[in-house]
Amino acid sequence: MNPVKVGIAGLGTVGSGTVNVLQRNAQEIARRVGRPIEIAHIGARRDNPDCDISGVRLSRDIFAVATDPDVDILVELIGGTDTARELVLTAIRNGKHIVTANKALIAEHGNEIFHAAHENGVDVAFEAAVAGGIPILKSLGEGLAANHINWVAGIINGTGNYILTEMEQGGRAFVDVLKEAQELGYAEADPTFDVEGVDAAHKLTIIASIAFGIPLQFSKVYMEGIGRITIEDVKSAAQFGYRIKHLGIARDTGNGIELRVHPTLIPIETMLSAVNGVMNAVMIDGDAVGPTMYYGAGAGAEPTASAVVADIIEMGRALTVDHEERVPYLGFHADQMSDERILTIDDVSCGFYLRLHVQDKPGVLADITRILSDNRISIEAMVQKETEEGLVPIVMMTHKVLEGDMNAALAKIAALDTVDKDIMRIRVETLDA
Numbered sequence: 001m002n003p004v005k006v007g008i009a010g011l012g013t014v015g016s017g018t019v020n021v022l023q024r025n026a027q028e029i030a031r032r033v034g035r036p037i038e039i040a041h042i043g044a045r046r047d048n049p050d051c052d053i054s055g056v057r058l059s060r061d062i063f064a065v066a067t068d069p070d071v072d073i074l075v076e077l078i079g080g081t082d083t084a085r086e087l088v089l090t091a092i093r094n095g096k097h098i099v100t101a102n103k104a105l106i107a108e109h110g111n112e113i114f115h116a117a118h119e120n121g122v123d124v125a126f127e128a129a130v131a132g133g134i135p136i137l138k139s140l141g142e143g144l145a146a147n148h149i150n151w152v153a154g155i156i157n158g159t160g161n162y163i164l165t166e167m168e169q170g171g172r173a174f175v176d177v178l179k180e181a182q183e184l185g186y187a188e189a190d191p192t193f194d195v196e197g198v199d200a201a202h203k204l205t206i207i208a209s210i211a212f213g214i215p216l217q218f219s220k221v222y223m224e225g226i227g228r229i230t231i232e233d234v235k236s237a238a239q240f241g242y243r244i245k246h247l248g249i250a251r252d253t254g255n256g257i258e259l260r261v262h263p264t265l266i267p268i269e270t271m272l273s274a275v276n277g278v279m280n281a282v283m284i285d286g287d288a289v290g291p292t293m294y295y296g297a298g299a300g301a302e303p304t305a306s307a308v309v310a311d312i313i314e315m316g317r318a319l320t321v322d323h324e325e326r327v328p329y330l331g332f333h334a335d336q337m338s339d340e341r342i343l344t345i346d347d348v349s350c351g352f353y354l355r356l357h358v359q360d361k362p363g364v365l366a367d368i369t370r371i372l373s374d375n376r377i378s379i380e381a382m383v384q385k386e387t388e389e390g391l392v393p394i395v396m397m398t399h400k401v402l403e404g405d406m407n408a409a410l411a412k413i414a415a416l417d418t419v420d421k422d423i424m425r426i427r428v429e430t431l432d433a
């Protein structure tokens with residue numbers, strides 16, 4: 001049978017991993033698809049010593065791949081949003097199916113890309129974009145398709161989790177760990193995307209659409225990164241029985257959908273809290289199945305290629321049937337999207353971990369607890385630490401409180417002249433089903 005012909009744009013970490021997996025497992029892949037997958041054309045600025053592309057047509061201009069009549073599937077692995085968007089839209093207009101690992105592209109331009117794909121009768125797949133090698137989008141859109149999804153919570157940025165793990169276990173400096181993650185090919189081209197939560201927000205946007213059948217709405221994700229977390233917070237959280245993880249959370253409250261990424265205290269005994277280093281894990285709670293969890297490598301050349309190649313295989317299989325009748329781009333049919341409200345962070349209820357520095361004077365704690373209770377906030381636990389430079393660090397955990405109430409209380413507490421204005425607060429999730 002004729003081979004399925006693939007064009008690859010971008011030969012960096014994921015591009016070279018994709019070439020290697022396609023070549024190494026060519027025979028098994030052909031048995032799974034029913035015909036061989038052939039790399040027909042590669043677009044790359046420069047060669048990559050991590051893979052052997054001898055015998056493959058090579059262009060320095062990636063658009064030559066997108067318009068090559070010999071290519072059935074364009075695999076976009078250049079990253080970024082501007083050129084990648086142009087490239088993918090060009091390929092779609094030229095009748096190519098698309099496989100991409102680019103979460104920024106899908107989260108920010110997915111609605112436009114799916115529309116173009118629909119108009120041109122081609123398919124778009126992006127399993128590698130979320131949690132790398134973990135087949136999380138297929139699990140949500142296919143494996144759990146019977147369920148009403150209640151919530152999804154995950155560690156979906158490997159670089160950020162690696163940094164937090166090293167802070168906790170090794171006490172290593174932030175910059176050293178980030179540099180190592182970059183050298184290993186885990187970090188984004190712009191590593192502030194990893195550190196500031198942008199990468200996790202891109203992934204959560206995609207997860208939420210597939211979980212709830214809502215359009216991609218990246219701009220509505222509440223976003224906080226790990227930049228302000230200190231070793232002191234990591235230690236204080238442990239004293240209370242919690243670990244700090246950077247989570248992406250999408251929850252159907254029945255009154256709107258929460259979309260948020262931020263550092264979160266989670267109980268040490270939960271499985272997510274044991275997910276260390278560059279590993280990713282996602283919990284999904286469905287009404288029929290209950291809580292489920294998916295764990296694996298969320299970044300790296302071959303783990304990511306595992307998902308890229310799985311999408312190529314699925315497309316290779318689907319090329320013989322009408323692909324749009326199979327699994328819709330976002331799991332739900334395009335004309336069945338719901339316009340459910342996305343909640344702002346002020347409408348979210350969470351427990352809070354608070355760390356503040358106060359003057360060692362009578363009445364200071366009483367002022368703070370009065371402000372908290374005036375704002376309907378009750379304290380679950382509190383520890384007073386040893387005085388540092390004349391100020392006493394106080395660490396407390398609160399019961400669940402509306403974010404808006406917490407903001408109001410913290411504004412009043414920060415205005416007290418006995419309290420240092422720099423108050424640390426981290427949300428708490430118990431991850432109960």
Ligand SMILES: NC(=O)c1ccc[n+]([C@@H]2O[C@H](COP(=O)([O-])OP(=O)(O)OC[C@H]3O[C@@H](n4cnc5c(N)ncnc54)[C@H](O)[C@@H]3O)[C@@H](O)[C@H]2O)c1
Nearest residue numbers: 010011012013014044045077078079101102185299300304
């Ligand atoms: N690295 C990972 O672990 C990982 C995991 C999941 C998803 N991703 C996503 O995969 C994509 C690729 O990431 P990567 O880590 O392989 O990046 P990378 O920087 O290693 O590779 C990108 C390659 O594309 C090339 N490129 C960029 N623009 C080009 C252009 N106009 N013409 C020709 N070549 C061009 C670059 O030279 C580079 O070799 C990104 O969207 C990233 O978010 C990466």
Ligand SMILES: N[C@@H](CCO)C(=O)O
Nearest residue numbers: 157158159187188299
């Ligand atoms: N920079 C991303 C790559 C995988 O998407 C991470 O660290 O998780």
Ligand code: NA
Nearest residue numbers: 127130132134
């Ligand atoms: Na994935």
